[in-house]
Each structure stands twice: as C-alpha cells, then as structure tokens.
Amino acid sequence: MIELMNQAMERYDDAFFKIDKVEQTENDLSVTLSLYKDVRGITAGRYHQWLITCRGVQESSLNLQNTFFYVKQLQDHPVLFKYHKPFFMIEGPIQAYKNSSVYGKLLIELQTFAQNYGSSAFAAEFLPDLETYTDEWVYLTNGPQEILDIYTQVFETESMKVTASPYGCFYSDTGQEQILLFGPSHYVVAERFEVNLLEL
Numbered sequence: 484m485i486e487l488m489n490q491a492m493e494r495y496d497d498a499f500f501k502i503d504k505v506e507q508t509e510n511d512l513s514v515t516l517s518l519y520k521d522v523r524g525i526t527a528g529r530y531h532q533w534l535i536t537c538r539g540v541q542e543s544s545l546n547l548q549n550t551f552f553y554v555k556q557l558q559d560h561p562v563l564f565k566y567h568k569p570f571f572m573i574e575g576p577i578q579a580y581k582n583s584s585v586y587g588k589l590l591i592e593l594q595t596f597a598q599n600y601g602s603s604a605f606a607a608e609f610l611p612d613l614e615t616y617t618d619e620w621v622y623l624t625n626g627p628q629e630i631l632d633i634y635t636q637v638f639e640t641e642s643m644k645v646t647a648s649p650y651g652c653f654y655s656d657t658g659q660e661q662i663l664l665f666g667p668s669h670y671v672v673a674e675r676f677e678v679n680l681l682e683l
C-alpha cells in the first residue's frame with residue numbers, strides 16, 4: 484500500500500496528499516485519501532483517490548484541518564509503542580554515571596514494563612547510554628513518556644532528578660498491530676488495513 488502511494492507521489496512534482504473524509508463504524512474507520520495537484524498553492528485537480536479501511540481500530544488521532552504530505556506505515560510494539568508519540572532526550576546528573584544501583588533499578592523496571600507487551604528485547608532499547616557524559620551531566624536515553632516516567636521514578640528513589648527535552652525521533656520495532664501515519668503526529672492504530680483505489 485505505502486509503496487504504491489509513494490510511487491504515485493514520486494510521479495508528480497506538484498502533488499500532495501490530503502484526507503477528504505473520515506467515517507467511523509463501531510471498531511472500523513474509513514479514510515478517503517486523495518493525491519491532489521497543486522498549481523501555485525491552489526488545488527487544481529486530483530490524480531488518485533484511495534479508500535483505506537482500518538479494521539479493529541485501537542486508537543486514532545486525525546485532524547481534518549491539516550494537509551498530509553506523506554504516508555508511512557510502521558509495525559510497533561503492542562498498545563503503547565505502536566504509534567508516534569513524542570520522544571524525549573533524557574539526561575541526569577553526573578552522579579548517575581555508571582551508578583550500579585540506578586542502572587540495576589532501571590533494568591528491573593524496564594523489564595517489568597516490557598513483559599506487559601511481549602517484547603524480550605524491549606528493555607535493552609531504553610537502558611542508559613554509557614558513552615555520553617560531561618563533568619556535569621550524563622545522557623541516559625531517548626524515549627516516550629512512559630520511559631521518562633520510569634526514569635523519573637527510579638531517580639527519585641536515589642534522590643536525583645532527570646531532565647527531559649523534546650527529541651525528534653520515534654521508536655519502531657516489529658509487532659502485531661499496525662499504524663497508518665499521516666505526518667508526524669496523526670495516526671490510526673488498527674489490526675489491519677485494506678486499501679482500494681477509487682475510480683475518479
């Protein structure tokens with residue numbers, strides 16, 4: 484699906500994607516998506532139109548006021564990590580560097596959290612980085628809010644604080660549910676997607 488849409492996008496220099504309509508029925512969501520022609524900022528026709536049926540929708544965040552210029556599909560960990568969430572760069576005081584008490588607690592908490600989502604390699608993705616530090620602070624990891632919460636709680640037990648700043652990267656891995664992404668923050672999480680090219 485994504486490859487076909489990307490090919491259509493590459494075929495035209497003046498094209499952009501836009502969601503025309505979204506309809507919801509029980510657990511399903513129907514998204515009508517068009518590839519429009521742009522002439523000096525004015526919509527001047529439609530190249531292609533697709534009906535994307537999202538089956539078994541778990542969550543969605545679509546803003547019909549926005550135009551979406553690309554579509555990307557990912558497979559992520561179930562529930563919490565299957566869709567784009569804001570990521571944070573997580574740092575701590577230099578006292579945390581190679582602190583076996585802190586790292587041990589983080590490992591336990593991350594592994595416990597990962598068990599809920601059936602991912603054995605999950606915890607290792609968010610363990611502290613041992614390479615980046617200065618005289619005042621240590622870079623720990625990048626992660627979404629749930630990982631930041633774990634770090635914050637563990638550091639509080641050691642009377643330390645973490646600092647977090649927005650980070651423009653998103654976690655992705657292999658999972659069972661899929662996500663259809665429209666730009667950096669609008670998504671549909673569902674069990675499967677069906678795509679049909681509509682006649683114009």
